[in-house]
Structures are given as structure tokens and as C-alpha cells.
Amino acid sequence: MGYxxxxxxxxxxxxxxxxxxxxxxxxxxxxxxxxxxxxxxxNKIIYKYLLIVIIILLAIANVGVIIYKIRR
Known part of the structure; x- marks a missing residue:
């Protein structure tokens, strides 16, 4: 029993x-x-902010091109 x-x-x-x-x-x-x-x-947050910054920079570049074409 003990065992x-x-x-x-x-x-x-x-x-x-x-x-x-x-x-x-x-x-x-x-x-x-x-x-x-x-x-x-x-990482998703960082990539989202990078995407927003790139879009803003592209928009600024497009505005610059439009202004350049109007003045020329």
C-alpha cells in the first residue's frame, strides 16, 4: 500500500x-x-506616416511644376 x-x-x-x-x-x-x-x-504606423510625407512632397512638386508651366 505504501508503494x-x-x-x-x-x-x-x-x-x-x-x-x-x-x-x-x-x-x-x-x-x-x-x-x-x-x-x-x-512599423505600420511608421510606414503610414512615411506614405503621408511622400504624398505631401509629391503634391508640392506638382504644384511647383504647374506654377512653372504657367509662368513660362
């Missing part, structure tokens, strides 16, 4: 350790994915 109890306790301990390791791995994976998602989001 059965010890065997059961050892089995439960092993299961708990595996579960804890799995939870730790899952938590690390979630934080890694969160960092990746934040990085993608921040």
Missing part, C-alpha cells in the same frame, strides 16, 4: 512539473508573439 501511495504521489508530482513547464513555455510564446505584433503595429 502505491508513493507511486501516485510521484506521478502527480511529475504531472505538475510537466504542466508547470508547459505553462511557462506557453507564457514565453505568448509574450514573444505579443512583441512581434507590437513591432508590426509600430
Amino acid at each position: 502505491t501511495i508513493m507511486s501516485e504521489l510521484t506521478s502527480q508530482r511529475t504531472t505538475l512539473l510537466k504542466t508547470k513547464r508547459h505553462v511557462d513555455e506557453t507564457r514565453q510564446e505568448q509574450s514573444r508573439i505579443k512583441r512581434i505584433m507590437l513591432s508590426i503595429y509600430n
Whole structure:
């Protein structure tokens, strides 16, 4: 009977350790994915602002060309 109890306790301990390791791995994976998602989001914001700046510069260049053609 003592062997059965010890065997059961050892089995439960092993299961708990595996579960804890799995939870730790899952938590690390979630934080890694969160960092990746934040990085993608921040890059999208940067690219959006760069696109707006390029459009503004192109508009200014077009206005300059129009003014040049009118004066010529």
C-alpha cells in the first residue's frame, strides 16, 4: 500500500512539473508573439506616416511644376 501511495504521489508530482513547464513555455510564446505584433503595429504606423510625407512632397512638386508651366 505504501508503494502505491508513493507511486501516485510521484506521478502527480511529475504531472505538475510537466504542466508547470508547459505553462511557462506557453507564457514565453505568448509574450514573444505579443512583441512581434507590437513591432508590426509600430512599423505600420511608421510606414503610414512615411506614405503621408511622400504624398505631401509629391503634391508640392506638382504644384511647383504647374506654377512653372504657367509662368513660362
